Amino acid sequence: MPVPAPDVELEQAELEQIELDLFVQALKRRHGHDFSQYAPASLTRRVRQLVHVHRCGSISGLTTRLLHEADFLPLVIQGLSVPVSEMFRDPQVFLALREHVLPVLASYPQITIWQAGCAHGQEVYSLAILLEEAGLYERSHIFATDFNPDALQRAREGIYPARDARLWSRNYLLAGGSQSLASYYSARYDFIKLDQRLRRHITFASHNLVTDKVFCEAHLVLCRNVLIYFSNPLQNRALALFRDSLVRGGLLCLGLRESLDFAPVAADFSAVDASLRLYRRSSQPMAGDA
Structure with a gap:
């Protein structure tokens, strides 16, 4: 040819x-x-x-x-859209959330978490399990957002292929889990369904990081493995949204291939663990803060 x-x-x-x-x-x-x-x-x-x-x-x-x-x-x-994830993805990150972030969140009487770009919900339910095991879930609320309505619907259902359960169980244990992940789901045929009690403090909602504004005031914002699909200007826009959503001293968690380095908002954060992409917003007021 x-x-x-x-x-x-x-x-x-x-x-x-x-x-x-x-x-x-x-x-x-x-x-x-x-x-x-x-x-x-x-x-x-x-x-x-x-x-x-x-x-x-x-x-x-x-x-x-x-x-x-x-x-x-x-x-x-x-x-x-790129709705690809898994429960306790990058378990070392969830271990750090368990050991270093949840104790900080425990100091608040009510805890608000925003999971932006939640895809099919696996990481949202992982967060719910962490909060449940830390005794914090009853005073927590997770807002899980995505712009893809199909992904949001699948996240609400919490039904996943059973073939993923073995990997997720291994991730859970590496993330510091002390039980069996199977205690959080029921299996039937070739699918597992996560226990509905994990849904009780989760609100799934549509939100577009490209066009929409600040979604809520949060103590913790997670947006993992979304920014890698954005251009630099759009990354900067999303990072500014996250900063403006966080309370002073609030925490931000990005994907391992993402970073605040060279972003305009970098000066507004300090690293909790830069290698795991965990950051904390400055406790000092900035222009425009109440």
């Missing part, structure tokens, strides 16, 4: 970029979802996958369906 000449390859790349730009514009103008600040490589990869899965032939074909088929938007959003 002949290899395309370099100028042909360049022309194809330029045409694809035009198609991608038009797709992003259509998504924003028609449906209000702004993906213009997402990391280009990740966005391009996911759009190509959407074209393939839905047999659109091209990004232009994908855009046409997005504009004219009312029921196509949820499929697009599901394909563009």
Whole structure:
């Protein structure tokens, strides 16, 4: 098969970029979802996958369906979001939360936690278990948010493939768990369902880090493995939202591949454990604080 000449390859790349730009514009103008600040490589990869899965032939074909088929938007959003996680993911982080963060939270009479980009809810339920085992859950409330309605619905249900249970049980023990993770779920056929008592202080809600404002006043904000899909300006916007959501002295937990380094808000935080991406907001008032 002949290899395309370099100028042909360049022309194809330029045409694809035009198609991608038009797709992003259509998504924003028609449906209000702004993906213009997402990391280009990740966005391009996911759009190509959407074209393939839905047999659109091209990004232009994908855009046409997005504009004219009312029921196509949820499929697009599901394909563009990255709802991948696991219970007690990076167990060393959850061990640090258990040993170093929960004792700080225990000093508050009521505890508010915001889990931004909660995906299918595995890490939210992991937090609930930590709080339950620390005796703090009854005075805690977790707000779990995502912009993907399908992911939120799956998170509310708390039903997951049984094949994941072994890994999650190992993660739980490495995160300092002293019981059996099986005590928190029931198994049936090829699925496990987390105990509904873990849901009693969780509110699942829609929130878009790209366009929405501060969601709540929180003592702890977690947003793990979301910012890696954002461009630098969008990362800075999200980090400013987290800072403005936190009480003075509140805590922030990011993914292990994310960091506050070089972000404009870095001066407003100190590291609790930089290697685990745990930070604490300054206890000093800043401009605009009440």
